Amino acid sequence: MAMDESVVVPGIALGADWVDDVLLAGPAADVCLRLPEVIDRGKLRTLVQQRQKELAQAGFRAGGAVALRLPPSVAFVTHLLAVWRSGGQAILLDHRLTDYEVRRAIERLVPQVVVSADRPVPAGLRTFHDVGADLASYSGHPANTAHAVVQLSSGSTGPSKVIGRTAEDLVEEINRYTRIDGVPTKNERLILLPSMVHVLGLVGGLLYCLHAGVELVPPARLTGDAIVHAIAAETTPATVLGVPFHIGLLASVQQPPWLPQFKRMTTGGELVPQAVSDAFEQKYGVPLGNMYGMTEVGVIGTDLFGRHRPAIRPAPGIDVRVVDGELQIARKESPYLGLSDPARWSDGWLRTRDAGVVDPETGLVSIKGRLDSQVSVGGLKVDLTEVEYTLGTLRGVEAAVVVFDGSITAYLQLHERRETTRLEAELSQRLASYKRPRTLHVLDQLPRTTTGKLVRDLTVLRKAVS
Incomplete structure (x- = not known):
């Protein structure tokens, strides 16, 4: 359902209206999370109110910021909603970041309270964790900006960027999802594989599901068998949301059972080669959809039925153009904290740094890879994306990264x-x-970001070889 236009979306200092109206509304008995503990809306609202009191006792005030260094967990969900419901800014720090990275982010963004896991988070293949929260007072400063959420980019091609999004921007994206043909709807389930700390899992997973009445179900572990088990656990229709890395997990299941409730899988991030999508669809008998987006703006385009691969259709409300071969997205304000970089945003347009083409007749967008993937060899232009794709078609190649290193x-x-x-x-x-x-160079495991994207930074790749 689309959000009622009468819903007021305040700034972060004005309180709880948008959280209650957009995310927490609905019958108390409706199940919203299966972790595997079942949490209905009534229980979720109670937990969020408890977290608000705890944050206030730790020194958090409306208009301030709270840094969340938590793994995907009930603690993460409830503290995030509590920060917003109290009129604050949530700074999302992936729990897998090093202490040095976290310290640099906190020193720059100056939260009033830092929320961390109350025990070490075990490494491994879990998608959701059972942890409590440790609250530490940090400063009495208000938030540096009026953004509702601050995230760090994944840093797959270089240093992370600090990105802010307002409450209005988040609600606009949630509303955008409700208008995309093929998204799960009320009384269906979403099997969530990406982390909620990053934009795909946060908005496309957690926030959209809360708004639309879709049950959010992270599998017990990040393995093919566990994903299949999560799909099969209930009879209601299920959509799997992941990234290309997760396709390999499902492909590793030798003989998956018949899953009539499996509706489709949708992947974000890198484009999926045709051979991979064909093999997946043949094995599971469901379409493999594609989604393209950025932390800065969220979902940009989709092809959830796999009809236009490798092209996508711009999401409702998204204005796309191509300038000098670069895909650009309309955005009124710069999403970057600090001084605006005209090389990334200017005059109301966000530069994606992705090469793209827009079909003038159909409006379909084809992503041609990163602009910096085009190099000159002996005076001849080579698109490294093409080389990567071709390597991926060779027997035995699971993943490939191609760079120009001289x-x-x-x-x-x-x-x-x-x-x-x-x-x-x-x-x-x-x-x-x-x-x-x-x-x-053949590696046992290619380096990946915390969101599952292949790392293309030369320093990291060389280190992996050595």
């Missing part, structure tokens, strides 16, 4: 043993010589 260099992760000489021979049949990597 010459074209490829980093591969294999799911079966292959000699590099055989891979090079097969590649020679598919790419011109000037496009082929001069060096192939």
